[in-house]
Amino acid sequence: MCWWRGVVSELLGQVEVETRHVEGGFGFTVSGREGVIRWGFDWIRVGGWNVGSLTGKLFELADALGRHKVDIACFKETRWKGSRTREGNGYKLWYSGSTSARNGVGVILAADLKDNVVHVNRCSDRIMAITLVIEEETVNIISAYAPQVGLSDAEKRSFWDSLDELVRECPSDQRLFIGGDLNGHIGAVADGYAGVHGGFGYRVRNDEGSARLTISWRMANGLPRILWKKLIGHKVEEFTAKVSEGLSARTEDLMAMEADQMWYTLAGIIKDAAKESLGVASGTASTQATHRESWWFCEEVQSKVTEKQSRFRELLLSRGGNLADRVDAEEKYKAAKREAKKAVAQAKDKAYEALYKNLNSKEGVNDIFRIAKARERRSRDFGNIRFIKDEDGRSIVNEEDIRRRWGDYFSSLFNERDKPIDHKIKTLNPIKMVSSSIVNTYPLSSYSFGTKEPKMEKDTSVADRLARMKLNYMKEGMRTSVEAILLVQEHNHPHILLLQIGNTFCKLPGGRLKPGENEIEGLKRKLSSKLAANSPNMQPNWQVCSCTIFFPLGKMSSNISCGRLKPGENEIEGLKRKLSSKLAANSPNMQPNWQIGECVAVWWRPNFETIMYPYCPPHISKPKECKKLYVVHLSEREYFAVPKNLKLLAVPLFELYDNVQRYGPVISTIPQQLSRFQFNMIAS
Known part of the structure; x- marks a missing residue:
């Protein structure tokens, strides 16, 4: 249909x-x-x-x-x-x-x-x-x-x-x-x-x-x-008529034939009728098949294969003759087939030996990278982008209109600084942030670190994550996410705190905002969820037995004076309450004071793919995600609680710089984005 x-x-x-x-x-x-x-x-x-x-x-x-x-x-x-x-x-x-x-x-x-x-x-x-x-x-x-x-x-x-x-x-x-x-x-x-x-x-x-x-x-x-x-249709009727005409002309001959000979004669009549009524392809060089394994072909292989094909054609023609001719043609075809297989095996061995030898050289390594890049490009939905879209999402196909669209885009980009690039991104509440070109950094040893219950990832693979993103896009529209750049110092050099998942993947703390949520408040919520010690799971599990207190994280040798019980309060429950009041990490003072600074980068995801760009291409009218990176100013003393399935790493800026292969394009460009700030190294 x-x-x-x-x-x-x-x-x-x-x-x-x-x-x-x-x-x-x-x-x-x-x-x-x-x-x-x-x-x-x-x-x-x-x-x-x-x-x-x-x-x-x-x-x-x-x-x-x-x-x-x-x-x-x-x-x-x-x-x-x-x-x-x-x-x-x-x-x-x-x-x-x-x-x-x-x-x-x-x-x-x-x-x-x-x-x-x-x-x-x-x-x-x-x-x-x-x-x-x-x-x-x-x-x-x-x-x-x-x-x-x-x-x-x-x-x-x-x-x-x-x-x-x-x-x-x-x-x-x-x-x-x-x-x-x-x-x-x-x-x-x-x-x-x-x-x-x-x-x-x-x-x-x-x-x-x-x-x-x-x-x-x-x-x-x-x-x-x-x-x-x-x-x-008329082609089918014409084809049927020609087949009937051919059969009626040779009815007497067919009755005298053997079963095999009759079959090949009928097949010939049908093929001739199809050629006359439907036609055949021209068979020009541009339409010939290009075999994926023909790169190692040589002249000897080509001659052997040609010989095998000619013997096969002779075998087909001999099937309409006597038995002796068919047996002779079949033997010749089998011999040609063995020679062709032998020539193909020798040519492949020789070609692969030269290939492996070349891969051990520097040129061979470069060839591998070129092949890998070419395969990756071929797997993309779009190769060379030749056309763009207008503001309504309609494709622009005229070259003059395309140039005019690019001109309007760059004119608004460089001349209308106060106008947002994407008018669909709106902030419901006013943003309150710390705006300063000076960033105070404190030694890593000034901060305390603990653990809390694991915070499992929602997706097990990149494909699952993109599928969930597509589902959420259909329900809520474009995804908006925020991430934090937390700066500390070590050996008088700025370091950035990253969360590591497993042994290889690193990311900035943050995540997706709720529909209509303020960016600053949403980032504070995400930071508290990932790094703050306010989870109920951070409460020590006080195990009180007769006169002994067990601490799951260690022992304490000195006596502790906890305090007075309430009238009628159970001794065990009262002791747990006092211990939590004196020693647990649920005090509001343990909450990090998140001071959100300036937005230093905006990244766009045009499609449901892993690739993100630091700009929104003009031919993309409906981007799938907008990610913003904020500098977060830390105070001198903070307590961070890291989920047990994650690791908190302090990575120096020189390690991140231009290291796309290890950290990806978003994190590896942070040193350039922070170059306009002045770092004030404060000793503890």
């Missing part, structure tokens, strides 16, 4: 689409050309494929698409976990899956279109959409896979609601193509859907077919005509 929504333009005029049957999926016809759309002076061929599973098939499918010159294809039933991007043999695939290897959809683009993508929307493992620009025109590609018969009505209703909402979000002046397997019958009779029913269905319409026609009817309101066609 496919939809195409066009607009009346000078190039296309009124667009009428009819689907045609193609091997493994579907195609469609515009102006009499099967599977292609005229775009300016080029033809764009679009198709779809229900692949069953993409495991081990990506390169094979890319080769098949290249041979048939398909530019855009929608995949269903990919059955891959997660949502990522892959490249293979010149094509780039965006796919959306779930945590289990079920369902899954994807969109694959040819090499000349993959850099034109401006937006990717992965709704679920059954629906995803890609927006790209073709010749200064915005095109929306939706890949959909409807729930099959037998699943619950709630799941089906959720799918159709999501598809309907996604279609409505596409502007009416942009082109829309929906390729997918919608698992329904539209029936043989229009029954009120004459404007969108092509009249080529069969049987009785079911609920899924009604849902398809309903959405199509909504889309057709005020738009060019959309026609539904089932997998039949």
